[in-house]
Amino acid sequence: MRGSGPLIGTALTAGTLAALSLVFAPAAAAVTPGTAQASYDCGSWGGGTATLTATQNGTSATITINSAVTTPVAVARDTISSTLTLAKRGGGTVTFTGKRNPALAANSAVTMGPLSGTVAAGNSLDSYFAGTALSMTIFGFPVGCDALTSQTPGPFVFN
Incomplete structure (x- = not known):
């Protein structure tokens, strides 16, 4: 066992460095970018730039929308039914x-979400231009919004 002291010290140092590299390693992002902006036209309800924030946990994903649309009256919590449709690269949509x-x-900006959807690894989702991209029902009134721009800085890519 003579001479094993330096080997044990080297092994302990290597193990410590390996453990520290895991602690300080950046967390893997499940969806990139995490936040994007796109412009929507909601007819008489207004329009403008909305901020979309995406998260992912496996095949489950959520998107929260902070919109430029304002509500003329106060709205209670969890009373706006919303559907966001995004175009999938290669064809199809995800809602x-x-x-x-x-x-x-x-008179405050409408915030919706998190809205839930199902994604697959590799899905690249962007603003949807072939119809109503965002629909809401507020106090029984339907509000349809068309996407005017692609998302900036780019589409949501899910891992």
Whole structure:
């Protein structure tokens, strides 16, 4: 066992460095980018740039939307039914749905989500241009919004 002291010290140092590299390694992002902007036209309800924030956990994904559309009256929590349709690269669409929103004061920007959807590894999703991209039902009134731009800085790519 003579001479094993330096080997044990070297092994301990290597093990410590390996453990520290795991601790300080950057977390893997499940979806990139995590946030994007796109412009929507919601007719008489207004329009403008909305911020979309995406998260992913396996095949489940959520998107929260902070829109430029304002509500003329106060809206209670979880009373806006929303559907966001995104175009999938290569064809098809993926929808995110939900009835989730914070309580909104009159004349405030509408925030929806998280809206839930199912994604597959490699899905690249962007603004949808072939119809209504975002639909909401507020107090029983349907609101349809068309996407005017692609997402910036780019589409959501899911891992």
